[in-house]
Amino acid sequence: MTTILSIQNVDKFYGPIDRGVHAVRQLSIDIPKGEIVALLGSSGCGKTSTLRMIAGFEEVSRGAIAIAGRPVHMLAPVKRNVAMAFEGYSLYPPLTVRENIGFALKASRLGKAAVEKKVAEIAGLLEIEDILDRYPSSISGGQQQRASLGRALVRDADLHLLDEPMGQLEPQLRAVLRGRIKHFIKERGLTAILVTHDQTEANALADRIAVMEGGVLQQFDAPQTIKERPANLFTGTFVGEPPMNVFEAFVTGESDGIKLRLPDGLALDYEQGAFARDVRDALLRRQRVVIGIRPYAVRRARDGMPATVSANQWLGDQTHIAADFAGGSLVLVEHDRTRLERGERIGIRIDPQNLHVFDAGSGAAISHGAELA
């Protein structure tokens, strides 16, 4: 498969190298043609710096970036053959929206009719047909964002870079456009990288998600893999809504089974066979671990471990129950409307196949369910 973007050992410092703000650390990523990748992380994690280095708006402090096999990190943005929809990369004020989008196609030497057809098509997709003859200063922020997105998407480029492309749009429109944009990109075999802090957007659009934190790439995998097999405690708790429940635990061997001792004298007691032998060995070697359980994987059972309901919210399609448990708080998600009162006692069961275990020191995943990470 052709690699379109190759980032090799890239560091970004703002200010002097090795002394300034270390915004991106030793980043290496390869993206094949036709893939949509989301850079996902909280504010300050380094995702925008990464995108700006690919685009050429920020210098690379160390390392190399190649696009379609060509080293580009020393080239000016216009020489990189990338199409961009960036917040700071605004529309040309003297041109109408139609001209702004069409302008991007000028270099492609298409005839007038072909340009018009392309502009109309993208305008329809982004629902901006009615503002094509307006000037950027006379349209809303959300419309400007869609016009800018349209201008990037119509271009024929090696790589499309989209910075929070739908941040200013209302939720309903965002949901509709996500599907259409994905279809548009996939149908044409474009390669796209989008920066977002919205995991729903990343999950819906991306083939793979690069999760970043503290300038470090934490995991680069398909959305499903990130959910089911988080590489570490950070991705485990960052991706997934509501977040994964986590508790510190001490591991002890009980005949051939395993016991995970939680605060408040509680324990998860698993019989022989609940975990593969290598998982059991890995857990016993650590002793101190952090266990994680997704809210929708927590079960209620009469003979389960005791917890006390602290809140119960019906969200229209699911119930979120918060409970005091093992010296901390636990959230459960149930699909039916559950009538539980605050203060009510419930029993909690955590099945071994739903348990994620992480190293208490490094946070690296040790096991997911019955298998080693």
Ligand SMILES: Nc1ncnc2c1ncn2[C@@H]1O[C@H](COP(=O)(O)OP(=O)(O)OP(=O)(O)O)[C@@H](O)[C@H]1O
């Ligand atoms: N021009 C700059 N000068 C100095 N430090 C900067 C500059 N731009 C970014 N930083 C710092 O680099 C780190 C990474 O910032 P970056 O903007 O890449 O993160 P981000 O994940 O995109 O955040 P956001 O979602 O808020 O844009 C942060 O600590 C930020 O304060």
